[in-house]
Amino acid sequence: MADSHHPVWQNAVVVAVEDVAAGIRRIVLRPELPRPTRPGEHVDVRVLIDGAPAVRSYSVVDGTHGGGQLAISVFRTPASRGGSVFMHSLEPGQLLEITQPLQNFPLRVGAPSYVLLAGGIGITAIAGMAALLRRLGAEYRLVYVGRSRAAMAYLDELSALHGDRLRAHVDDEGGALDVQALVDGVAQDAELYMCGPIRLMDAVRRAWAERGLDRTGLRYETFGNSGWFEAEPFVVRIPRLGVEAVVGSDESMLEALEREGVDMMSDCRKGECGLCQVKILDRDARIDHRDVFYSDRQKEPGTAMCCCVSRAVSAAPTTTSGARPRAVLTIDVP
Numbered sequence: 001m002a003d004s005h006h007p008v009w010q011n012a013v014v015v016a017v018e019d020v021a022a023g024i025r026r027i028v029l030r031p032e033l034p035r036p037t038r039p040g041e042h043v044d045v046r047v048l049i050d051g052a053p054a055v056r057s058y059s060v061v062d063g064t065h066g067g068g069q070l071a072i073s074v075f076r077t078p079a080s081r082g083g084s085v086f087m088h089s090l091e092p093g094q095l096l097e098i099t100q101p102l103q104n105f106p107l108r109v110g111a112p113s114y115v116l117l118a119g120g121i122g123i124t125a126i127a128g129m130a131a132l133l134r135r136l137g138a139e140y141r142l143v144y145v146g147r148s149r150a151a152m153a154y155l156d157e158l159s160a161l162h163g164d165r166l167r168a169h170v171d172d173e174g175g176a177l178d179v180q181a182l183v184d185g186v187a188q189d190a191e192l193y194m195c196g197p198i199r200l201m202d203a204v205r206r207a208w209a210e211r212g213l214d215r216t217g218l219r220y221e222t223f224g225n226s227g228w229f230e231a232e233p234f235v236v237r238i239p240r241l242g243v244e245a246v247v248g249s250d251e252s253m254l255e256a257l258e259r260e261g262v263d264m265m266s267d268c269r270k271g272e273c274g275l276c277q278v279k280i281l282d283r284d285a286r287i288d289h290r291d292v293f294y295s296d297r298q299k300e301p302g303t304a305m306c307c308c309v310s311r312a313v314s315a316a317p318t319t320t321s322g323a324r325p326r327a328v329l330t331i332d333v334p
């Protein structure tokens with residue numbers, strides 16, 4: 001049985017690609033070992049970034065296609081870590097290596113009520129849950145936040161399916177989500193499932209904790225793909241091992257250190273398990289914590305970070321020539 005620790009890899013053929021929103025491409029795959037998927041599942045995909053192999057995770061948006069197909073949707077940002085650029089270059093007929101669907105974000109059936117919260121591309125992890133809850137006749141609300149309607153994938157389909165259970169908050173229409181009001185309106189015994197930008201999820205986690213709601217009622221998927229600052233290259237040094245590497249804006253610090261041959265520990269590679277944490281010995285940089293492993297209090301001193309997702313950002317001002325000196329981080333690894 002496949003799980004995130006022992007994934008079963010397989011080949012998959014790209015069957016179709018289609019743009020479904022600004023910067024978002026739907027990619028339909030036909031895996032060689034097809035099986036039905038459950039809401040919240042994702043596949044890991046082997047991608048090439050500047051010719052080097054890396055693994056990226058994408059939620060299965062729709063795994064009930066006929067003919068054993070599954071669909072994922074990939075957002076390409078200007079500050080892409082590189083995986084999405086590769087994914088957007090795929091064309092029908094190409095072969096890809098993917099895992100069997102993996103479950104890190106299961107929907108617990110049987111709660112008295114549900115709030116599903118999706119920000120941007122996070123809808124890919126949430127849409128299947130909403131569809132299942134609707135089929136089950138469960139009590140649920142779907143809250144979908146986006147920059148503009150053009151950037152919100154599947155909005156029309158979701159609106160047709162969920163009617164007034166769907167509430168869309170569109171930033172450029174002045175409809176930004178009031179996180180405090182959302183959490184204040186959650187029933188005491190409800191469960192909230194969310195996937196979206198880290199700042200949205202951080203705000204919800206804070207409001208959830210302040211209201212004293214049961215921690216187990218709040219569940220999320222991160223994929224560790226968005227931070228407080230644009231990703232930029234920075235230098236990481238490990239004096240004890242004599243290692244110095246430049247972390248490109250399209251790769252993680254974990255990937256850069258592995259490339260240098262450093263023996264790193266990791267598991268989730270998306271800021272959830274804390275296995276990849278490193279000790280920060282010195283820095284002339286701000287730390288862009290992109291994980292959900294540490295509490296705000298643990299992040300505050302900037303003495304440790306999850307290197308699979310978190311990054312360093314230059315604290316120096318931009319010079320008159322428009323250049324900005326690279327951030328330098330000195331760390332040690334366990």
Ligand code: FES
Pocket residue numbers: 265266267268269270271272273274275276277291293306307308309
């Ligand atoms: S590997 Fe899990 S937090 Fe980095």
